[in-house]
Amino acid sequence: MNQEPIYLDHAATTFPYPEVIESMKDQLKTVYGNPSSSHALGRKSKAMVENARKSIAQMMGCQAKEIIFTSCGTESDAWILQSAVRDLGVNRIITSSIEHQAVLANVEVLEGQSIQIDYVNYLENGEISLDHLERLLAKSKEKTLVSLMHVNNEIGNLTPIDQVGDICHNYQALFHCDAVQSVGKLPIDLKETKVDFLAASAHKFHGPKGIGFAFVRDKHQLKPLISGGEQERGKRAGTENITLITGMAKALSIKFNNLKADRKKVLQLKHYFIEQLRQEIPQVVFNGTCLDDTKSADHIVNIRIPVKETREGMLLFQMDLKGIMCSRGSACQSGAQTTSYVLKEIYSLENLMPNLRFSFDASNSKEELDYCVDHLKKIVAKNPV
Numbered sequence: 405m406n407q408e409p410i411y412l413d414h415a416a417t418t419f420p421y422p423e424v425i426e427s428m429k430d431q432l433k434t435v436y437g438n439p440s441s442s443h444a445l446g447r448k449s450k451a452m453v454e455n456a457r458k459s460i461a462q463m464m465g466c467q468a469k470e471i472i473f474t475s476c477g478t479e480s481d482a483w484i485l486q487s488a489v490r491d492l493g494v495n496r497i498i499t500s501s502i503e504h505q506a507v508l509a510n511v512e513v514l515e516g517q518s519i520q521i522d523y524v525n526y527l528e529n530g531e532i533s534l535d536h537l538e539r540l541l542a543k544s545k546e547k548t549l550v551s552l553m554h555v556n557n558e559i560g561n562l563t564p565i566d567q568v569g570d571i572c573h574n575y576q577a578l579f580h581c582d583a584v585q586s587v588g589k590l591p592i593d594l595k596e597t598k599v600d601f602l603a604a605s606a607h608k609f610h611g612p613k614g615i616g617f618a619f620v621r622d623k624h625q626l627k628p629l630i631s632g633g634e635q636e637r638g639k640r641a642g643t644e645n646i647t648l649i650t651g652m653a654k655a656l657s658i659k660f661n662n663l664k665a666d667r668k669k670v671l672q673l674k675h676y677f678i679e680q681l682r683q684e685i686p687q688v689v690f691n692g693t694c695l696d697d698t699k700s701a702d703h704i705v706n707i708r709i710p711v712k713e714t715r716e717g718m719l720l721f722q723m724d725l726k727g728i729m730c731s732r733g734s735a736c737q738s739g740a741q742t743t744s745y746v747l748k749e750i751y752s753l754e755n756l757m758p759n760l761r762f763s764f765d766a767s768n769s770k771e772e773l774d775y776c777v778d779h780l781k782k783i784v785a786k787n788p789v
């Protein structure tokens with residue numbers, strides 16, 4: 405049988421929706437003006453950028469001026485963290501050691517500049533300890549920024565951002581949320597949630613790569629990371645990429661309009677996958693909180709597989725050979741052959757069998773999951789611990 409490739413790596417990236425590609429093609433052909441030009445074509449381009457901003461703001465529950473276009477989630481995280489220190493007098497950051505590298509690497513840069521960094525403890529399976537967060541906040545009067553991701557990209561753990569926002573608010577701390585894995589996949593209402601800053605990336609919600617946005621609540625004035633022209637109200641210099649910006653807005657509106665139906669489908673797939681794994685390979689161990697829907701994202705299942713440790717490097721290769729695309733963790737770290745830093749943080753090393761991360765989308769099917777579980781079962785049978 406010639407098996408079609410099966411893409412189960414939607415946490416790494418998603419395919420651009422055909423409607424997104426079409427709208428970007430149209431835009432490229434017709435509206436090529438520089439949004440800063442004052443002539444008709446420039447004004448038309450500017451209008452497209454501003455309409456995209458308004459549409460994203462409306463879906464996120466914020467004001468248009470609070471959305472700033474960036475090149476990706478990483479840039480949004482870097483800008484927010486570095487500027488909060490430079491421009492808002494933040495001198496202490498509370499984060500977790502299982503954040504994405506886009507946060508951790510920037511936190512490290514700031515630590516080198518004598519900013520105090522505190523790491524919040526976890527409960528079982530990597531759940532953030534809200535009690536510990538509160539104790540850390542109560543301990544010091546330093547101007548503090550809390551940076552916690554909404555959905556962990558490796559294990560899918562969900563941070564209760566409403567609760568975190570309330571806690572931060574009670575202690576006058578600022579709250580930055582890396583929501584790269586949740587925007588377009590989970591409902592977020594910035595009117596209700598006490599988030600000061602948020603990072604998002606279009607390629608995670610069926611938009612194009614190379615574009616993202618930062619939400620910066622109106623009361624905070626961040627200066628740009630890259631200085632130059634006055635684009636983005638002086639907050640990010642450089643001619644706006646209208647094609648990618650309008651593509652991102654289109655993708656988010658499709659996701660937004662289908663959110664309920666897509667979530668239902670993805671959750672069904674997740675449940676089915678877990679059920680099949682338990683039935684066919686009972687020794688599989690589930691990482692993070694994925695067995696509890698109230699504490700995990702719909703789209704990520706990360707498992708430890710009962711095969712010899714020496715087979716770790718071969719696992720992905722063997723899946724790929726059968727046309728199954730998944731990963732071991734963050735795509736940015738996939739070159740590294742070492743065990744995931746997220747898993748090492750949460751679990752003791754002796755319990756760590758080789759792991760794989762599967763991440764779903766409404767475009768996947770149960771048949772694809774059957775094929776995947778069947779192949780995994782064969783790998784386990786051929787490589788017993």
Ligand code: PLP
Pocket residue numbers: 415416475476477478479504506553555556557582583584585604605606616734735736
């Ligand atoms: N934050 C999280 C949680 C992510 O999953 C990713 C991408 O994998 C990023 C940040 C970086 O986003 P981008 O690829 O747009 O730079």
